[in-house]
Amino acid sequence: MKDAVYLDKSKRKYKGNLHMHTTWSDGTQEAADAVSAFKAKGYDFISITDHDIFARTAAYDTETFIVLPGMERGGLNLVPDEDPGYHFGVLDDPTIEPMQERFHHLQSFEVPIPWEGQQSPQKLIDDMRAHGNLVVFNHPEWHLTRFEDMVQYDGFFAIEIYNHATEWTASSSYGAAYWDHALQNGKRVFGIAADDSHDHDPSCEIPEYGGGWVSVEAEELSQAGIIAALKKGQFYSSSGPEITDFRVENGFVHVECSPCQYIMFKAFPLRGPFHVEREKGELMTSGSMVIQKGMSYIRVECVDEKGRVAWSNPIFVADLAEEEQQ
Ligand SMILES: [Zn+2]
Ligand SMILES: [Zn+2]
Structure with a gap:
């Protein structure tokens, strides 16, 4: 059996939140304020993943902090506006040449997406990937996702295994059982913890910012560096x-x-x-x-x-x- 190093204590890790909302959709914080709050908490990067509107901006990037282009794509439900439903995290992947044009800043997408049978989630995942994105299967427990969906759909590189916002809104924040179901059925997928923050009230007993994150062992703090490491699974997730x-x-x-x-x-x-x-x-x-x-x-x-x-x-x-x- 070969030796292998997955996380190396001598290497720098970068802390990031891959799921959050701002006033670009249903969040209460302006993007600039959200960025300031995460910087103050010692994060190295975030992705602003508003509902069905893509964020691609370098306006907040500095030497020590970057914003990864992303979105949360949803509005796909068996019965419109009722669970079970599907939300996918979408992260621009600069390490590939996409088949179709990349999404631009504040490009918006229609919801709801008409349900056209069981292939609908797969069609959505494939579409996001064709435009050069990585896809995350978001908050499966909160969305009453069926376990078999972890197996019948392909193309998501990770499952959201901890969603902090649903910790206190619906106590259904843990997706690790879905992750094990996928892994037990031979899927090679990673686990992601994230805030899914909509509001920011630091005085709240359980603040929405800073409850779930990834720590990424990347070669450098750049979009390509972080995404390449995420794709290789060179990170861990944490709520503490x-x-x-x-x-x-x-x-x-x-x-x-x-x-x-x-x-x-x-x-x-x-x-x-x-x-x-x-x-x-x-x-x-x-x-x-x-x-x-x-x-x-x-x-x-x-x-x-x-x-x-x-x-x-x-x-x-x-x-x-x-x-x-x-
Ligand atoms: Zn969602
Ligand atoms: Zn969300």
Whole structure:
């Protein structure tokens, strides 16, 4: 089995929010104010993903902060304006040459999208990709998405596994079960935590800004740098803790994290170990597991004292196979 480094503690990570709204759709904050708030919170990048209106602007970019072009495309429901429905995160991918023209700043799109049967979500995903975008399957739990949708549709590079806004609006913010369903069925998709913020009231007990983010191990802070790293899964998602290092060495998976009360390895089809210092009640900053024959993927969740989670991306065990000797 080959060694592999997924997150390297010696490398710089960039913190970003990939899902948020402003006054360009139904948010209450102007884009400039939202940018200032995220800068003040120490973020390196955001994507302004308003509903059915594309944001592409370099107006807020500096040496230390960038705004990735993006949108949230929705309005596709079996019954108009009723759940279940589909919202897709759309992120411009500058590393490819698109078949069709890229979306321009404040280009708007019609909603609702007429439901034309089960192929409708796939048609929408394909259309977003043809215009040079990455697609994220947004908030599946909140949207009452059916588990089989994770398998029957293709072309999304990630699933939103934590949506902070729905944590306190509908307590349905966790999409990790959908993620496992996709992974168990052989999909190679990553997990994304994001705010989906619409309002910003820092005095609120659970502020909408800064509740879910990605931490990306990119070569540089640029749109191409961040997108390339996202596509390779060189990031983790979090609602609190940090994952500083994640690697495979000599047939073992090792994770290092900020102090956590649990470290859970989620392996399939054999369960991975659950680490907890139950007797001493101490917090842990590392954990390991042996990779067993027959495992298809392994991911890890590190949970801090407040119950907040850091999610690694999956290790696909087939990628670790040694090439056959000629
Ligand atoms: Zn949405
Ligand atoms: Zn949203």
